Every structure is written in C-alpha cells, then in structure tokens.
C-alpha cells in the first residue's frame with residue numbers, strides 16, 4: 001500500500017470508478033513519452049527511535065566549563081588540560097532576542113499524539129494554502145489533459161518549491177498515470193497528481209529517527225548563521241533532559257560574537273551543562289574538552305554547535321574534519337549524527353545549502369526549522385527525494401517544546417488534506 005492510501009484511505013481507482021458520471025477533462029495523450037520510474041534508494045540503518053517529550057524542570061543553574069587555552073593542530077595527539085572558570089566570570093549579557101522571543105515553559109507539558117498532529121497542521125497552513133491556491137488556479141485553467149497541461153503542471157510544481165528535478169520526474173510519471181487511472185473530472189486529476197507525489201515521497205526508504213547510542217551519543221550541528229541551529233540544540237537538550245538523559249552542550253561556534261552567549265542561555269533554560277571556549281579560540285579545543293568531560297562524567301548525549309561559514313568552504317571543511325578526528329579518537333563510531341539545520345522559509349536556497357554542506361561533510365540528517373513561518377515547506381519533498389538525506393526533526397515555533405520528530409504521514413496530511 002502506498003503512503004497516499006495509508007493516509008487518505010480509499011484507493012484512487014475506486015474513487016474514480018465512483019465518479020464515472022463526471023466528464024470534465026478531454027484527453028489528448030496519444031503522443032506522450034513513456035514513463036521514467038522514480039528512484040528509490042533504500043538506505044535504512046539500524047536505528048533507535050527517540051521518545052516524545054516529558055515534563056520540564058525549571059530554575060537550574062548548571063555548571064559551565066570554559067576552555068581558555070588555545071588549541072593547535074598538533075593537539076589532536078596531545079592531551080589538553082581544560083580550565084574550569086567559575087560561573088560568575090562568564091559574560092552576563094544574554095542576547096535580548098533570545099530572552100524576549102522565546103517563551104518560558106512554566107508548567108510541565110506532555111504532548112498527546114493529537115496535539116502533535118495539530119501542531120503540524122497549524123505549522124503547515126501557510127505552505128498548504130499557497131500550494132493549494134496555485135494548484136487550484138492551475139487546474140481551473142484547463143479543460144483538457146494534453147501536453148500543454150503537463151508543461152503548465154511542471155511549472156506550477158516548480159513554483160511551489162517542489163524543485164525542478166522532482167517536478168520533472170513527477171510530470172513524466174503523471175503523463176502515464178492520469179491516463180492509466182482513467183481520471184475524468186478535475187477532482188480525479190487532482191487526486192491522481194497528489195497520490196503520485198505522496199507515494200513517490202513515501203518510497204524514499206529513508207530512516208528519519210535519530211540515532212541514539214550507548215553509552216554516549218554525539219550529535220554535531222552544522223548550518224549557516226541564523227537558520228536555527230542554536231535554538232534546535234536548546235529544544236533538543238530540553239527534550240533529552242526530560243527523558244531523563246544527562247545532556248552536555250558544546251559551544252564550538254567561537255567565531256561569532258554572541259553565539260556562545262545564546263547557547264549558554266539555552267543551557268540555563270533547559271537546565272543542562274555546557275562547555276564553552278574563549279571568543280575566536282579554536283573550536284576543536286571546545287570539542288576536545290566536551291568529549292573528555294562527557295566521558296568522564298557519564299553524560300548520555302553531547303550536542304555540539306558549530307559555526308557554519310559556508311563562504312569559506314576550505315576552512316569549514318578543515319574545521320569539521322579536525323572536530324571529527326578529535327571525536328573519533330575517543331569514540332570511533334561518533335559523531336552519530338551530523339545534522340544540517342535548514343531554514344524552511346528560504347525555499348530552494350535551503351536545497352543549495354544542503355548540496356554545498358554535503359560536499360563539505362557527510363550529513364546524516366536535516367533539521368528543517370521555521371516550518372511554522374514558511375509557505376515553502378514543500379521543499380521537504382525535494383530534500384528527501386533528490387538529496388537522499390532524511391529530514392529528522394522539524395522546528396514548529398520558537399518555544400522550548402516546538403521541535404518534533406519528522407513524521408511523513410503528519411507532514412503529508414497537513415500539506416494536502418485541505419486539497420482533497
């Protein structure tokens with residue numbers, strides 16, 4: 001059974017049989033090309049799911065470790081003595097945007113499946129509305145299904161941020177499918193198109209659960225400035241903490257003034273420990289100390305924030321390689337996740353960033369942030385189908401609990417149910 005049938009029930013052929021009286025579309029498909037089959041590489045790992053959120057504890061003042069010594073390349077093979085700096089010595093200034101824009105959680109929250117579904121639906125409203133409006137406007141312009149129909153369909157899909165490659169593939173598939181299923185009315189054609197989109201998406205075979213390993217899971221976060229890396233780490237730290245895990249953060253973005261302060265604020269908010277470095281110090285030194293501390297003090301999860309300076313790819317690659325070496329020396333199978341944060345509001349630009357980052361470092365998954373503020377959530381279809389990188393987490397708001405595991409059924413439902 002395809003993903004479409006699983007989510008929307010009745011098979012499209014049966015719907016169409018019920019609809020034989022309608023005869024709005026004329027078909028002129030005689031000279032159309034054969035169908036190209038969609039790619040469906042399957043790369044399922046042995047993965048362990050992450051459970052849902054549990055209550056939040058408040059008012060914790062976790063210890064902070066500051067690495068004050070510079071870290072030279074050769075240090076990969078040299079032990080470093082981390083310097084503990086008392087919490088009073090840390091910068092007091094917390095960026096206002098964080099303090100003001102992120103609401104505090106005052107009561108413990110355990111989300112029900114229905115609440116998660118509602119959150120998805122609400123966050124996908126903008127995307128669903130703009131896609132629906134475009135799609136309906138396109139359909140109302142046609143009275144026959146011919147080559148012009150498919151050309152216009154391809155353009156409509158591209159404009160809906162589905163991406164050129166997916167739009168072309170899908171249109172080729174549909175040339176065959178619309179006729180095969182004997183779709184007659186406008187609604188039939190619409191259903192066949194959506195069914196194909198959903199089923200192609202459901203065939204990606206990508207594993208979207210986060211990888212969790214005993215005794216220590218290490219997750220590295222990459223992405224350009226402002227996409228929501230730090231916020232995601234804060235939300236995830238809070239989730240893991242509430243699951244009873246011992247969480248350590250590492251502020252390895254030592255280049256941007258304020259980046260460390262932001263992560264410190266999130267560590268306070270979630271009540272988890274953090275390791276930071278001096279401004280402009282080598283980020284690898286922070287990672288080195290964080291890994292050492294995580295092992296010595298039996299932390300369950302280490303979340304590492306990095307600087308995503310894509311404009312200097314060589315430096316970024318070297319920096320990430322160095323961090324990777326340091327982590328691997330202690331934990332050969334880590335980092336278990338290298339997650340790329342992408343801002344859903346940037347549409348196709350996010351796809352280009354994903355392509356560029358995957359040239360710099362192997363990625364295990366994507367966090368799509370700001371889905372709640374975006375009309376371009378359709379890029380998830382492209383990311384999974386074209387890049388073959390699973391979307392693992394989605395940001396559905398600025399609050400501490402506004403991060404969800406990516407659920408393709410909820411995504412598809414939120415995106416298309418108003419159209420059917």
Ligand SMILES: Nc1nc2c(ncn2[C@@H]2O[C@H](COP(=O)(O)OP(=O)(O)OP(=O)(O)O)[C@@H](O)[C@H]2O)c(=O)[nH]1
Nearest residue numbers: 225226227228229230231259369370395396397398
């Ligand atoms: N609406 C909404 N806003 C978000 C979401 N995730 C992050 N943001 C906001 O996006 C802005 C940037 O987030 P950051 O976490 O600072 O981004 P970053 O990638 O760490 O940026 P740098 O620290 O500059 O590298 C903040 O105002 C966040 O509140 C989300 O899922 N939804």
